[in-house]
Amino acid sequence: MFEREARLIATACQPDIVQIEHIGSTSVPGLSAKPVIDLLVGLPSFDLAPLVVERMVAHGFTYLPQYEDGMPFRRLFIREEDGKRVSNIHTVEADTPFWVRHLAFRDHLRTHPETRDQYQTLKQDLARREWDSVNDYARAKTDFIRAVEAAILP
8 A cells, every 4th residue: 555655656756756665553563553544755945835736736636735834944745545534644854854764764663573562552552542542542652652753753
């Protein structure tokens, strides 16, 4: 699924992207996840963001501008098929702190099964609860994620 989504993004945005990375729980073998692919799209400069928004929308991605206030350095898109979300696409300038910490967290979970399993347990516990929104569920994971990042990032 990641490769298909990455091809669609590359078709929409080339040559104005540096790299497309698979992030989120689906990128970590052995970690349970919803069937939604998270992608991190790296731009050589965030000055290209308006052009990327235009191209992504023209290629059928849905742009979510309401998240710009909280993260002005990111442009968020989703893609749906048959009314179901298929992907979340986080577009940022490559090599910025957002980029680095997402890849570091993913790579750490891939190479440290004990941390991956702790995260799995947390996710399962949180999944049993009722949430007003998926954003509340995501925020509930933040303390764990930030603790891992603090331990692995300089």
